[in-house]
Amino acid sequence: MMSRRPSPLPDSLPESFSVAQAQDAGVSPRRLRARDLASPFRGVRSRPPAESAAAVDDDASPAANENARLRLTIQRAARAYAARAVPGILYTHVTAAVIWDLPLPLRLLRRGAEAIDVAVLGERRAPKGVGVRGHQLRAELTRTGVRRGLRVAAPASVWVQLAPLLSVGELVELGDAVVHIPRRRGMHRGTPADALAARDALVEAMEAGRRVGAARLRAALGLIRVGAASPPETRIRLACVRRQLPEPLLDVDVFGVDGRPIGFTELAFPDHGVLVEYEGDHHRRSPKQWQRDIEKHADCVAAGWEVVRLTAADLHRDAAPAAAKIAAALARGDLRRSSVPWGRVAAADAAGGDG
Known part of the structure; x- marks a missing residue:
């Protein structure tokens, strides 16, 4: 006997949604237990990703394909966790770097795909749970921003957060990407406002307080330049x-x-x-x-x-x-x-x- 295909979900529900959102949209508890829905975090359901095939390019290198797959995995996990609507959280470290489209070595992307980096500022307790790497950060050491509708650490803050995990050369690559001014078209240059941050923002982030990996940050800062696109x-x-x-x-x-x-x-x-x-x-x-x-x-x-x-x-x-x-x-x-x-x-x- 063939099993019944699960009924379609309301179009109003995004790829990842909370159980409460689904119930408000009229989805039954039984439908939320169907096998076509994943449960990446407590109280969250996710549809199968529509763009899964886009993560693989048969003509690209294995490393490039792995990079793309890991980045999609991290981005989906961040969107899924955001569906819980936990007040005051932000994404940091590897997760924030991926959301900002910043370059990272594969070893960090693999780490990020195992657990996303979620933080709170101040005295609140750090988030925890399966698939979550929680952080409690001081507000005066962390600038924040919004990217793709998600609250994240600002690029300069991400640069200093990753100092314990990156070599000097990798910190230069990351810093170059932060200060890069992209071309608007052909030989038409952008302006400093088109960069994710200026070099001064890196200096400010580094000097805001005591930092793990400060020596590496100082060494990298002296080698960061505007103009490197990759x-x-x-x-x-x-x-x-x-x-x-x-x-x-x-x-x-x-x-x-x-x-x-x-x-x-x-x-x-x-x-x-x-x-x-x-x-x-x-x-x-x-x-x-x-x-x-x-x-x-x-x-x-x-x-x-x-x-x-x-x-x-x-x-x-x-x-x-x-x-x-x-x-x-x-x-x-x-x-x-x-x-x-x-x-x-x-x-x-x-x-x-x-x-």
């Missing part, structure tokens, strides 16, 4: 610093010798006529992007630039292969300097700047 770009820059190469300019508009705009590139060494492009998965998987890259690189070469194209393979061993390729190109640039003119550039932030 962790690979940060890793390449830090590899150049470790090798004692000149520090590159970031997020660079490139122009030909005649002043014609060509496009923008991730890193540039204008004194040596060298541009650096990191070819991420999206460059490989998008035929349109790939064609644009080919045309841009040809225009750069015609304008006298040498373009160093890097991939994920060049990031192994702390990006030492990337730094070696860049060092060789800089040496060639020194030899070409007196005989080959090249165009000019305009960067988001001068190398060594505070951001």
Whole structure:
């Protein structure tokens, strides 16, 4: 005998909802016990996620797919817990970083998928329960914001909260993402207001009080720059610093010798006529992007630039292969300097700047 299919739920109910919400919408207790509904937290039910297939891209790397799946898991758990309508809670640490779309290593995303970070401010008792990592935080040390309808620790606060769990290099990657000013379109730059936070906010968060991992935060702060749009770009820059190469300019508009705009590139060494492009998965998987890259690189070469194209393979061993390729190109640039003119550039932030 075939089992009856559960009756449809009211359209007014979101993906995750409280039992009280469902009962107010006329859903019976029996329907709330049906097997098609998960119970991620006490008093909460969740429908099967409609976008589950979107978490897997057959053409992406296993690490990229795992990253996407873990982020979806954490976001769904945060939305589900919010359905309990517990007053005064906020999301912090790994959970907040995911809600802000900040980069994290896979080991922290795996930790975040096991239990979400939920906090209260002041003297109230920290939340607890299965799937919850509770925190009791001092209000004067924690700035808050709202993202996707959820109350979260502000990006600068998240940066200091994760100091005990991240290396200096990973804190630089996270800080670069916080202060990054995204492009609005093509060669149209955004403004400082488009960043999640300014460097001053990182300083304020670090100096607000005693912090675990303060030495790592101070070391990372001195290396954070405006202009890095992804962790690979940060890793390449830090590899150049470790090798004692000149520090590159970031997020660079490139122009030909005649002043014609060509496009923008991730890193540039204008004194040596060298541009650096990191070819991420999206460059490989998008035929349109790939064609644009080919045309841009040809225009750069015609304008006298040498373009160093890097991939994920060049990031192994702390990006030492990337730094070696860049060092060789800089040496060639020194030899070409007196005989080959090249165009000019305009960067988001001068190398060594505070951001």
